[in-house]
Amino acid sequence: MPLVLTVKEHGSLKIAACDERALSLGLVVGMTLADARACVPALRVEAADEAADMRLIKTLALVCEMFTPLVALDLPAGLMLDVTGCAHLFGGEEGLCERVKRLSTRRGVKVKMTLASTPDTARSLCRFGSGMIVLSGMERQAVHPLPVAALQAGSQTTLALSRAGLKTIGDIAARPSQVLSARFGQPVVERLRRILGEEDIRITPLRLPPSCIAERQFAEPIGEMDSILSVLEGLSREVCALLERRGLGLRMVEAGFFRSDGGVRRLPIEMARSARDPGAVLRLLKLKMETLGDSLDPGFGFDLVRLSVLCAEPFAQMQKSLDGRQEDETAVAALVDRLVARQGADKVLRCIAHESHDPRLAARFVPVGSNAVSAKWPEPEKAAPPARPLTLFEPPQAIEAIAEVPDGAPVRFRWRRVLHVVTQAEGPERIAAEWWHDQKARPTRDYYRVEDSDGRRFWLFREGLYEREEGERRWFLHGLFA
Amino acid sequence: MPEPTTRLRGRSLFVSGAGQDSIVRASTLVRPTFADSEKQANRAGVLGALFRPGLHEAYAAPADHAALVGFGLGVLRSLRSGPLLWVRHTFLESETGGLYPPGLRAFGFDPASLILVRAGNPRDLLQAGLEAARCKALAGALLELNGTAPIYDLAASRRLMLAARTNELRLLFLRSAVTPVPSAAETRWQVRPLASRALPANAPGFPVLEARLLRSKSGAEPSNFVLEWNPDAGKFEERGHGASAGSAEAHTDKDIGAAPLSGSVVSLPVHRQAAPGRQRRTG
Known part of the structure; x- marks a missing residue:
């Protein structure tokens, strides 16, 4: 059916x-x-199901990364590969097309391909012509028979062009460009130049091209863990040697495993600091593989294993200092790498200060690898008890509190169904929203440091000022002191 | 194996300096003298000596979790400087709030030297703890867990303990909402907050906690420590040692003086307002 x-x-x-x-x-x-x-x-x-379509095309894009690191999506149903200087690795341009076709057939996708000198030529030939390989210099001839719709200049322009009697790209190309631009606008001329291969704009790849790559292709797919590891070891040595020549060290590496049936597995690892130690790279990759629930799953084996350096940074040669401090730093950096490899980059955090008197904005946690810069931490007050709590609730927890006078400190409050009797209190510390924020959305807060009869210390606040701000006065618990 | 004959009695411990990075050095065979100040120094030293490199556990009721955090941070901070790895169970974010760096700063800790790991489950938490225990360069590691964790058994604690001891690292496991289970930890503590000595105008004073030593492998007998935060030294000290200037109540050192030097110690009387709801625990 x-x-x-x-x-x-x-x-x-x-x-x-x-x-x-x-x-x-x-x-x-x-x-x-x-x-x-x-x-x-x-x-x-x-x-x-548009989402599923998108997933499929993204997966295919990843698979195609085995041919070139520069792969761009060309929606709704296309991929653009920049294969400059890559074809010889796959037995020439015919061989490359053959490989792409074979891979996509294995994934159950029927494809039409065109290989040309510029992205726009290839796209219009593929969409409106038959799939082919256009030899360099033959672009004009190849695109001349295409219909004007191949310009993709919008339905109105296409209609206008055909009404003017221009049916093919060849017809348009025969007109002087000044006339065209005067009648149909500059974009039409630009599109024409691109399709004819007179102007070459590069594609924007899905992912930034890696700064260096080492890869191994296998005549026979490999699947054994030992051989994969030894391949990885060789690759990491190659990558580190490459970086050494450039005076760089690696921060982010990705191992890509391309299965013969078109599956791709990628394992990214991050280093806390620029490193050039092949052993460390291998160790982290092994750790990462261990954390995979279903292991690497080679299936029928991997055709290609690639190690790409996604981020490289200048590598400072280290001299061992006498107090061993440098070694300590290296050890901590290595620990962070292991934690990130195992727990995930979003789970290992450091905190940065933000210059704000609003307690909610004064600090935040960022992934340890992020390059966010911290403001200076305020000096703690020496002769006073800690003015800020150890833990902070976000959002603050609503409490019921009773104060002796409306704008005084609370004498009793109920939090999580437990009544706390306040024995000591200090405050208020009045914290208003920053003036450039909406005052109504963020009423002024009066903070109190209180201690209850059990010795527990809390940070409470009352929202809003009596008689000066609108809205209800409510009490919240914001943090806990030691 | 703990040696039953080894008691803390008869060992004197000197605290060199009182700065944040003070080194606690143990020298044996020096009989303690009974001058008041030395007694307190000795007691402080006892606390330091109890925290030998290795795994330590501290427990608290769920409502007292913040005191537990303060205890762990204060203890680790005072023993060694350097980066601190803090592994937190994500559940704690909703239960006791997220760690607040300005608060840590106010507690004398440099937030820049903090590495925080958010562990979604006890398995990840122990895994991160084990990684930390293998890193000599850390000042220490804090593991923080709420609720029971069957995965943390004798074998798991022993693994942590051995790794930490081999690398001369202090690993402090803070647990709330759970009853202690057998483990290989060096010491086990129960922590709860105590009323602070009010500052003028009845403002809450410096944090005061009670740390009860439940069990120690080195053979030290269960004892109570009433610890008060000393902002000048940047660490907890036994109450009465560094009396704060603005103490509203006339405070005597009697409670410390009455306590035996070491060994069996009765619970220390503490200044606090008698309140009917004292034993109540929040959930």
């Missing part, structure tokens, strides 16, 4: 995609479902 995918548009279901059989029966994308049913009564209809 022919299959179509539908999407709801302006209250009616329209066809978003159809399979080969549906196409052969005359159904097209954009048709309403009712029309399609009228043409072909026996129709299998499913709802289109």
